[in-house]
Amino acid sequence: MTEPRDDMALHDDMALHDVIALHDVTVRYGENVVLDRVSLELPTGTTTALTGPNGVGKTTTVRVLLGLVRPSSGRVAGLHECTRAAAFQEDRLCAHLSAAANVRLVLPRAAEAGVEDGLRAVGLDEAAWHVPVRTLSGGQRRRVALVRALLPPADLVVLDEPFVGIDAASRDAVLAWTRDRLAGRTALVVTHDPTEAAALGATLVRLDPPRTVSDQDDA
Numbered sequence: 001m002t003e004p005r006d007d008m009a010l011h012d013d014m015a016l017h018d019v020i021a022l023h024d025v026t027v028r029y030g031e032n033v034v035l036d037r038v039s040l041e042l043p044t045g046t047t048t049a050l051t052g053p054n055g056v057g058k059t060t061t062v063r064v065l066l067g068l069v070r071p072s073s074g075r076v077a078g079l080h081e082c083t084r085a086a087a088f089q090e091d092r093l094c095a096h097l098s099a100a101a102n103v104r105l106v107l108p109r110a111a112e113a114g115v116e117d118g119l120r121a122v123g124l125d126e127a128a129w130h131v132p133v134r135t136l137s138g139g140q141r142r143r144v145a146l147v148r149a150l151l152p153p154a155d156l157v158v159l160d161e162p163f164v165g166i167d168a169a170s171r172d173a174v175l176a177w178t179r180d181r182l183a184g185r186t187a188l189v190v191t192h193d194p195t196e197a198a199a200l201g202a203t204l205v206r207l208d209p210p211r212t213v214s215d216q217d218d219a
């Protein structure tokens with residue numbers, strides 16, 4: 001879905017199309033330090049795949065990029081006037097609307113003609129296009145969420161584990177269409193699967209847990 005622009009004080013004033021980057025970003029939830037001085041650059045026009053163990057902060061990183069979480073310190077660059085589209089871990093669709101209507105919601109009228117092509121490209125049967133998405137399966141809803149994230153002409157596309165629940169038989173075609181849609185754009189894709197990163201032609205970046213005293217002793 002398309003995220004609203006934000007004007008977080010921690011986001012600097014770099015102009016549109018400057019490199020999007022986190023510089024020494026720290027995020028805390030209460031006492032819990034989730035991101036500890038994390039730096040990450042998303043080279044313009046390329047796809048970066050973010051991997052790492054459960055709970056390390058990948059979704060938190062996504063939320064920072066979307067302006068949904070405010071870092072307690074550090075700097076986020078390149079997001080001023082940057083339009084963003086995202087597929088979250090949860091599909092976040094409007095349950096009573098059809099697949100086609102969910103996608104049309106985030107598109108300028110001129111781009112609406114591409115909706116059916118997009119739904120077809122991710123392997124969604126025509127019978128599933130015009131019924132409320134609450135009647136679709138989990139994997140079908142995932143495909144709708146992916147189309148909704150990939151069709152809008154956003155400057156930054158962020159996909160959080162977008163292929164979970166999509167069956168093996170159609171995964172290659174969905175990956176190929178995703179790669180096609182992301183070509184030449186700046187994107188971050190969270191994944192636990194390095195083969196997905198390779199299929200997307202993405203640069204794989206690993207987020208590691210903050211080093212503990214015992215980690216340092218072991219080093």
Ligand SMILES: Nc1ncnc2c1ncn2[C@@H]1O[C@H](COP(=O)(O)OP(=O)(O)OP(=O)(O)O)[C@@H](O)[C@H]1O
Pocket residue numbers: 029032034052053054055056057058059060061
């Ligand atoms: N709203 C919240 N309030 C408090 N703690 C949170 C909140 N959201 C996430 N956390 C904590 O932040 C840490 C990082 O969570 P996050 O979802 O970013 O990890 P992740 O790397 O995306 O994990 P996964 O691979 O399981 O999706 C976890 O310890 C989690 O419990």
